[in-house]
Amino acid sequence: KKAIFLDRDGTVILDKNYLSRIEDIAYFPDSFKALELLQQLGYELFIVTNQSGVGRGYFSLENVYQIHKQLQNDLRAQNLKPYKDFAICPHSPDENCDCRKPSGKMIKELIEKYQLKAEDCYMVGDKDIDAEAGKNAGIHGVIIRTSKVEGYLHFKNLLQFAESLKK
Numbered sequence: 001k002k003a004i005f006l007d008r009d010g011t012v013i014l015d016k017n018y019l020s021r022i023e024d025i026a027y028f029p030d031s032f033k034a035l036e037l038l039q040q041l042g043y044e045l046f047i048v049t050n051q052s053g054v055g056r057g058y059f060s061l062e063n064v065y066q067i068h069k070q071l072q073n074d075l076r077a078q079n080l081k082p083y084k085d086f087a088i089c090p091h092s093p094d095e096n097c098d099c100r101k102p103s104g105k106m107i108k109e110l111i112e113k114y115q116l117k118a119e120d121c122y123m124v125g126d127k128d129i130d131a132e133a134g135k136n137a138g139i140h141g142v143i144i145r146t147s148k149v150e151g152y153l154h155f156k157n158l159l160q161f162a163e164s165l166k167k
Contacts, residue, residue, distance in 0.1 A: 002043050002044070002121060003116045003120075004038050004046070005046045005048045005051075005121065005122065005123040005124070005134065006047055006106065007047075007049060008049040010127070010145065011026070011124060011158065012027070012028070012031050012047070013031070013072075014027070014028065018034055019067060024122055027065050028158065030158055030159035032078045032080070032166065034157070034161070034163075035075065035078075035117060036075075037162040037166070039080060042051075044116070045084060045123060046087065047071070048086075048101070048133070048143045049088055050089045050094060050101050051088050052100075054090035055091040055095055060070050061088070068083075068086050078106070083160040085113070085114070086108075087099075087106035087110055087111060089106060099142055101125075101127040101129045101130060101132070102136060103156070104137030105137075107134065107136075107137035111137065111139075116121045118137070118138045118139050121134075121138055122134065122138065122140045125144045126143065126146050128143065128149045131152040131153075140155070143155075144156070144160075145157060
């Protein structure tokens with residue numbers, strides 16, 4: 001089994017800086033087309049996200065769950081399979097938890113839980129910590145939308161990454 005682990009904000013949806021309300025969700029123009037292609041290629045889709053706004057007291061974990069429920073509904077509305085699962089680090093950076101990306105812990109737990117084949121998995125995000133989390137979990141790290149970081153695959157957007165897997 002193969003999977004794509006996706007950062008949420010700045011990767012699938014626009015980064016709204018501490019998104020806490022479903023009415024503020026906004027997708028990149030290529031998001032649904034890319035997710036559809038990844039599913040057609042046989043990948044399970046997961047969201048792996050740091051949500052330090054919870055740890056900082058800006059919003060509750062319930063707000064995060066509501067956002068994720070809406071993301072699932074949005075995929076269904078596009079006739080796509082919902083995300084297989086979500087992994088959330090709700091801690092602020094100064095809590096020094098062991099789950100916050102760039103740690104690979106959340107990804108490793110999902111790989112184990114769903115018995116995925118690590119060499120066929122990718123962690124895709126808009127920050128170097130996303131790609132680094134993939135590397136730390138023993139999978140491919142991919143950076144999209146932002147500047148190229150040495151040692152990681154880099155694509156201009158999620159669709160370009162998805163199309164690269166067709167080859």
